[in-house]
Amino acid sequence: MSTATPSPEPAMLPDPNSKRRRGGRYSWWAPYVFIGPFVILFLVFTVYPLLYSVIMAMQYNDGPKSAAFVGLTNFKRVLSDPVFWRAMKNTFLFAAASIFIKLPCSLGLALLLNREDIRARGFWRLIFFSPVLVGLAFVAVLFSLIFEKNTGLLNVMLESGTQWLNGYLPFIGVWDIEFPWLQEWVLTAIIIASFWMYVGFNMVYFLAALQSVSKELLEAAEVDGAGPWHRFLNVTVPAILPVGMFVVLLSFLGSMQLFELPYLLLGPGGGPQGRGLTVVMYLYENGFNAGNLGYASAVGWILAVILFGFAMVQKFLAGKDDI
Amino acid sequence: MNWQLTRGEKIFQTLNALVLGVIAVSMIYPFIYIISISLSTPAEASRGGLHLFPREISLAAYKLVLSDSAILAGFGNSTLRMVLGTTLTLVATCLAAYPLARPGMPHRGLLTFLILFTMVFTGGMVPNYLLIQELGLLNSRWALILPVMITAFNVIVVKNFFQAIPESLWESARIDGASEWTILFRIYIPLSGPVLATVALWTMVFHWNSWFDAMLYITDDSKQVLQIFLQRIVVDNATEALETGVSSDQASSFTPETIKAATVVVTLVPIMLVYPFLQRFFTKGIMLGSVKG
Numbered sequence: 330m331s332t333a334t335p336s337p338e339p340a341m342l343p344d345p346n347s348k349r350r351r352g353g354r355y356s357w358w359a360p361y362v363f364i365g366p367f368v369i370l371f372l373v374f375t376v377y378p379l380l381y382s383v384i385m386a387m388q389y390n391d392g393p394k395s396a397a398f399v400g401l402t403n404f405k406r407v408l409s410d411p412v413f414w415r416a417m418k419n420t421f422l423f424a425a426a427s428i429f430i431k432l433p434c435s436l437g438l439a440l441l442l443n444r445e446d447i448r449a450r451g452f453w454r455l456i457f458f459s460p461v462l463v464g465l466a467f468v469a470v471l472f473s474l475i476f477e478k479n480t481g482l483l484n485v486m487l488e489s490g491t492q493w494l495n496g497y498l499p500f501i502g503v504w505d506i507e508f509p510w511l512q513e514w515v516l517t518a519i520i521i522a523s524f525w526m527y528v529g530f531n532m533v534y535f536l537a538a539l540q541s542v543s544k545e546l547l548e549a550a551e552v553d554g555a556g557p558w559h560r561f562l563n564v565t566v567p568a569i570l571p572v573g574m575f576v577v578l579l580s581f582l583g584s585m586q587l588f589e590l591p592y593l594l595l596g597p598g599g600g601p602q603g604r605g606l607t608v609v610m611y612l613y614e615n616g617f618n619a620g621n622l623g624y625a626s627a628v629g630w631i632l633a634v635i636l637f638g639f640a641m642v643q644k645f646l647a648g649k650d651d652i
Numbered sequence: 653m654n655w656q657l658t659r660g661e662k663i664f665q666t667l668n669a670l671v672l673g674v675i676a677v678s679m680i681y682p683f684i685y686i687i688s689i690s691l692s693t694p695a696e697a698s699r700g701g702l703h704l705f706p707r708e709i710s711l712a713a714y715k716l717v718l719s720d721s722a723i724l725a726g727f728g729n730s731t732l733r734m735v736l737g738t739t740l741t742l743v744a745t746c747l748a749a750y751p752l753a754r755p756g757m758p759h760r761g762l763l764t765f766l767i768l769f770t771m772v773f774t775g776g777m778v779p780n781y782l783l784i785q786e787l788g789l790l791n792s793r794w795a796l797i798l799p800v801m802i803t804a805f806n807v808i809v810v811k812n813f814f815q816a817i818p819e820s821l822w823e824s825a826r827i828d829g830a831s832e833w834t835i836l837f838r839i840y841i842p843l844s845g846p847v848l849a850t851v852a853l854w855t856m857v858f859h860w861n862s863w864f865d866a867m868l869y870i871t872d873d874s875k876q877v878l879q880i881f882l883q884r885i886v887v888d889n890a891t892e893a894l895e896t897g898v899s900s901d902q903a904s905s906f907t908p909e910t911i912k913a914a915t916v917v918v919t920l921v922p923i924m925l926v927y928p929f930l931q932r933f934f935t936k937g938i939m940l941g942s943v944k945g
Contacts, residue, residue, distance in 0.1 A: 363832070377783060456676045457675065525679070
């Protein structure tokens, strides 16, 4: 990837001679004034809540005003709660689906689009990219219609699909499909909705990475008799690996913090028997509905440690210290 | 280039186009589906199966949605949030990026650290809420703007772009006596149109689509954002709220589904307006700051 380079034309610049000469001295403090808002907002809205949550995680709250120091008790209680582990399992399953199903599809899509014989690449790219622009509330409304048990698009299509198949393969029979997507197949439903929303978004990363793959190298490999598979493995993959790692990291971080989509589609409890309960939903339930803020902060820290660990492993594997 | 394609290549090309076409349809069709439902009569909307274009068109759901004062207020609040939030983000991001782009500022390691930091540790819902409460920002529009005003990510994107501006421009401006302020606003910012457009579009879309912070921090319906009404409609199935005070013969002209769909389409309007620009800046901007090399 190259940073876009602007090509400034000197003629575009204001004529320095026509300007009033003022502030000519180099002011050492100017950078600090400029960067001040950033630092202040960063301290207030990132660092302070973080420190706050360390203290809170070691407190027991009974209502918003009462707090008692309890050390690591919150962590022990979280880790021994089966509901927490169910939420963890759901979240990890979702993350695994994101990384092992969605990302390969994004890459595949990017490879298809990257072929030289594709016309109007920008048009395709925009179409695949559109779902991410419309927002989670939109996606939730949309999929609440699509996943509807009786008249929803998905079940209707599945049903007519089997009817059509039955014409050729009569032994299949006609299935009267009424998959209760949002009642039982909850996690699958969330994975499908999120797949629809993000597959094109990740594709754009891969597509941009693919465009930086050296064409000379690919041609040289072809001349040397390497087949498409070998060219992909030995030329393309190494070239797009840094971006790939970055996308995996982003996907993992995003998946582990999954909250809004299941919250909107299933309600705060994560659907029947918490089938779609995620870690952040568990945190929200305990913090805001049950009012146990310390407990919720402990959940937040456990999650943060997992994310940080993954980021460190990724950084170590990527072997670079520069973003 | 070799235009003599073998048979195998032709088959592959057709397959490729077919696969792309099918995926594109599955990306676009839901939009058509929801627009079609929103324009349907109740009988048409409750029919299962594919909806492409309603056989009987009814604008009743739109009339209902657009005459709802809460939704209109939400539209206004969302617009205000988007405009104010984006403006402040642009100004603050440029201010922060400028000194970081200047040589001699010890920033690289720190910035790398910050971006990783904010990616992994996002404060957390609970302490954030308490912070907003302590700052007295509950039920204030600022609660939706200040915490997300500057992100390390945006700063890095803009910083990288600023760094590509030739150093000689800065030097000659300094020799001519321009202050840092003047250099930033008269030279750097005018030269950075594409990257600023990218940041602006991202921020606009982000603000328009956000709902969770509004749900936590805003309790007064007159300040509520539009997406919250979507959320209420989908989570609480709260279409009844819209239907109160509607006479029974009118009530037969829409269903909860058509109301849902119409509300959704209304919330899409601003995104549709910036859509033509997105193609140019959005996808390009995705890569700008994320990974270098």
